[in-house]
Amino acid sequence: MKTLSLFDKMNSQPYYERLEEWKKETGKKIIGCWGLYVPEEMIHALDILPVILFNGREPITLGAQHWQSYMCGPVRGVTDLACKGKLDFLDGMVIHDCCHEIRGSVDIIKLNAHNIKYIKPIWFPKILKQKQTKQRLLEELKKLKGSLEDFWGKEITVDALHRSIEIYNENSDLMAELYEMRRRHPGIMKAGQMQHIILAGMQMPKEEHNQLLKDLLSEIRTDSFSEDERVKIILSGSLCGEMPEEILDIIEDVGGCVVDDDLYVGSRYFLTRVSDGNDPLEALADRYIDMVPPCPTTQDPSNDLGQYLVNMVEKSRAGGIINIITKFCEAHCHIYPWVRYACRDAGIPELLIETEHEVTSFDPIKTRIQAFVELIKGE
Amino acid sequence: MxxxxxxxxxxxxxxxxxxxxxxxxxxxxxxxxxxxxxxxxxxxxxxxxxxxxxxxxxxxxxxxxxxxxxxxxxxxxxxxxxxxxxxxxxxxxxxxxxxxxxxxxxxxxxxxxxxxxxxxxxxxxxxxxxxxxxxxxxxxxxxxxxxxxxxxxxxYDDDDETYMKTVEYTRSQLQDFITFIEENTGRPYNWDALNNIVFGRMRRIAEIRAEIDELCKRKPAIMSAFDQMIAMGPYNQLRNQELVEFYEEMLLEIKDRVKNGIVALPDEKYRLMWRGNFPWYAVGKMSRWMAPQDICLATSGYGFGGVGPHARGLFPPDGFGTDDDPLTFIAWNVTTRGYTRTLDFKMREEVHEYVDGYEIDGAILHSPRSCRPWSMQEYDMAKLIEKRYGIPVAVIEADHTDPRYYNEASVDLKLQALIEIIKERKG
The missing domain is CATH 3.40.50 (Rossmann fold)
Known part of the structure; x- marks a missing residue:
């Protein structure tokens, strides 16, 4: 498939290098989005490219001067790239403080990455279903809007915001279609390739990504896929970071296949569409408050992650769940036991893998995943 | 010996x-x-x-x-x-x-x-x-x-408007908490009792605390930070008359010490500050390590009451222009502490108070492995303290209550190195 190999190719280059080249070619501006829920549409409406920032795939050196080794890879890694000057191509950064480490990174990046001229942290309520939540969230969104407008001397009009929301919603719909296809025919692509597609979408204009997705969807001929005999697995987690592709390959090497996911670089990114009403800011606030995948960084007893994953397993007829905790992600640590209880109660096999930026060997992980897949096969 | x-x-x-x-x-x-x-x-x-x-x-x-x-x-x-x-x-x-x-x-x-x-x-x-x-x-x-x-x-924005808006936001949530308590206790809320606690007991404790704070700045130190941290236990939870009586007694004892020239460590040579929560399981060990070397742990923001603008508990130094709404004071105290503040605020309002007010020779920053609010930014804070105040800093990596992360040899080595640098500088 032509388009699929295009995504693979994009993924082979460090993202900051690719974006720097893109910027030179197009002369356009780029804002880095750091933290789980930056409302990208608002940046897009200014005709600036919002890109999701990740830790690089290189050793963390300068970042280690600012963070203890027991802070998560994404926080240490993004700080590292910023301090090394590898994010100097950014025209600005918007940081959503979804956890305490990301909060802390605001000052550290401000102090040590002088070439990024605009750094705007935003706080969103963590308790989602309180009387005050929406009002407060709207105030925060208005503050961000005002700050962006002031810095770039340009108004974010209601029309422009509506248009951006529409483009992002179209992206959600196309991704959902692709995921539905994978649920029916997990063999349409490797899990690593699905990650390439989403990563690309997080770091290129959505209009172009939408076109590529349309091309890809028309290229995929599902009639050539017969019933998949592999063990169907669901992945959940890996917050703020991409999955090490080696792990995705291991799952497939030992006879499993990823049939659906609740990964950050996965369905978590696109599942919540914005219900575009009259007031786009209100719509963006509602998107956060009524997010579809329950988030470990927020609290909402009416939306339980364990139950959500059990439902996902049932919908895709998966054999088990592998929970991926980005090592040292405290938010995920607090919610994980409840996912484990939910799986146990529903009789769903579950495995926990913690991923680190620095991996010395994938062998122990392979052994565990292999045993897990065998266990499901045996049932 | x-x-x-x-x-x-x-x-x-x-x-x-x-x-x-x-x-x-x-x-x-x-x-x-x-x-x-x-x-x-x-x-x-x-x-x-x-x-x-x-x-x-x-x-x-x-x-x-x-x-x-x-x-x-x-x-x-x-x-x-x-x-x-x-x-x-x-x-x-x-x-x-x-x-x-x-x-x-x-x-x-x-x-x-x-x-x-x-x-x-x-x-x-x-x-x-x-x-x-x-x-x-x-x-x-x-x-x-x-x-x-x-x-x-x-x-994030250290301006007055943001600050007061934040207090008001917390206050409105506390108002709902009152309703929640009424529902869960099945009786109307006792506002008189709240006023008595806030404007009687807690205000008196704030006054005591202010006096103790000033007296604690004396050299040699009247009381060590180890005593301050133990005195935090009751302050953090008790709200009865016994709490006030305890701090009245503490103030009297401290005044008595001043009068009679009694200090925490008679041969005090070096004064240190502590930032962060404490590795509670190792507190005794640490004090027994410091005292024989005439090292006084003179201050800590984790002692009773807090530090900087929060040193007086519920009562901000500048007030609010209104003094009859207990929920505003509580909202301020709950919501504006170091946990939710920028590095700049912490350096300006907390670190400065320790280093300047207590004439510190060196600082220990405890970086607890499983507590992000305390451990985040500590490396940068250490560099800023060294640069601004010219005093050495040791960042010790341990944990507040998981002793598996406390490497005694490594902590000892870092503290010993800190003392050696101080000795070198002080002569």
Whole structure:
């Protein structure tokens, strides 16, 4: 498939290098989005490219001067790239403080990455279903809007915001279609390739990504896929970071296949569409408050992650769940036991893998995943 | 050998604290049989509000610290980890959740009676650290009881408008908490009692604290930070008259020390500050290491009351222009502390107060592995302190209540190196 190999190719280059080249070619501006829920549409409406920032795939050196080794890879890694000057191509950064480490990174990046001229942290309520939540969230969104407008001397009009929301919603719909296809025919692509597609979408204009997705969807001929005999697995987690592709390959090497996911670089990114009403800011606030995948960084007893994953397993007829905790992600640590209880109660096999930026060997992980897949096969 | 026997001259009144805390927890244990409701409080907590309605409430962090100081932490940590709480979860959480799991399973150890607390009727969460609401949510699920959380915004913009808006936002949530308490206790809220606690007891303690603070700046130090940190236990939870009496007695003893020239360490040579929470299981060891070398741990923001603008508890130095609304004071205290403030604020309002006010020779920054609010930014803070004040800093990596992360040899080495640098500089 032509388009699929295009995504693979994009993924082979460090993202900051690719974006720097893109910027030179197009002369356009780029804002880095750091933290789980930056409302990208608002940046897009200014005709600036919002890109999701990740830790690089290189050793963390300068970042280690600012963070203890027991802070998560994404926080240490993004700080590292910023301090090394590898994010100097950014025209600005918007940081959503979804956890305490990301909060802390605001000052550290401000102090040590002088070439990024605009750094705007935003706080969103963590308790989602309180009387005050929406009002407060709207105030925060208005503050961000005002700050962006002031810095770039340009108004974010209601029309422009509506248009951006529409483009992002179209992206959600196309991704959902692709995921539905994978649920029916997990063999349409490797899990690593699905990650390439989403990563690309997080770091290129959505209009172009939408076109590529349309091309890809028309290229995929599902009639050539017969019933998949592999063990169907669901992945959940890996917050703020991409999955090490080696792990995705291991799952497939030992006879499993990823049939659906609740990964950050996965369905978590696109599942919540914005219900575009009259007031786009209100719509963006509602998107956060009524997010579809329950988030470990927020609290909402009416939306339980364990139950959500059990439902996902049932919908895709998966054999088990592998929970991926980005090592040292405290938010995920607090919610994980409840996912484990939910799986146990529903009789769903579950495995926990913690991923680190620095991996010395994938062998122990392979052994565990292999045993897990065998266990499901045996049932 | 003479040197080895040197010890900190502890304030006599601090000997009562253990008994006070035992009594406090005994009172909590009695609450259900006396028909009083029980609230477990996670994070920054408005004990004034709960005490005024006669709700028996305690700080889950304190229960964990108490278990750790009694060296019994691993029994509870193991339980939580066995149930799935990963080792990177806050160790206070793991201890407290471990205890909650033992309670619901009816598996409490008889010899751990002093750590036992009754099942909660409801839960409070003060979300200054975003993990607090997750911790409280786990307790809600374990006990199947209602929970009330207050969301505390991080104050990125240090201007007056943002600051007052934040206080007002917290205040409006506290107002809802009052309704929640009324619903859960089945009677109207006792505003008179709240006014008495806030504007009577807590204001008096703020005055005492201000006096103690000034006296503590003397050289040599009147009391060590080890005494200050122990004095924090009652302050963090008790809101009764006994608390006021205790601090009155503490003030008298300190004044008496001034009069009679009694100090914490007679041969004090080096003065250090401590930032961060304490590795409770290692506090004794650390004080026994410092005293023989004439090192005085002179101050710590983790002592009773807080530091900088929060040193006087509920009462900000500049007031609010209004002094009759207890909820505004409580909102201010709950929501504007260092946990939700920028590095610039912490350097300006907290670090400066220690270094300048207490004439410190060196600083220890404790970086607890499982507590992000304290450990984040510490490397940058260390560099800023060294640069601005010219004093050496040791960042020690350990944990508040998980001793598996306390490497004694490494901590000793870092502290020894800190002292050597200070000696070199002071001559």
């Amino acid at each position: 003479e040197e080895q026997r040197k010890r900190y001259n502890r304030l006599k009144c601090t000997a009562q604290i253990s008994g006070m805390m035992d009594k406090f927890y005994e009172d909590i244990r009695r609450a259900p049989s006396e028909g009083r409701k029980v609230c477990w409080c996670v994070g920054a907590s408005p004990f004034e509000i709960l005490a005024a309605q006669d709700v028996a409430s305690f700080h889950t962090e304190n229960q964990a610290a108490r278990i750790s100081a009694g060296q019994e932490h691993m029994y509870y940590i193991d339980k939580a980890e066995k149930e799935g709480w990963p080792t990177d979860t806050c160790s206070y959480t793991r201890i407290n959740v471990g205890s909650a799991l033992y309670i619901v399973e009816g598996q409490w150890r008889e010899d751990h009676e002093r750590y036992r607390v009754p099942k909660p009727d409801f839960i409070w969460a003060g979300n200054t650290c975003p993990a607090m609401v997750q911790w409280a949510d786990s307790l809600r699920r374990i006990f199947d009881v209602p929970m009330f959380g207050v969301d505390c915004p991080f104050i």
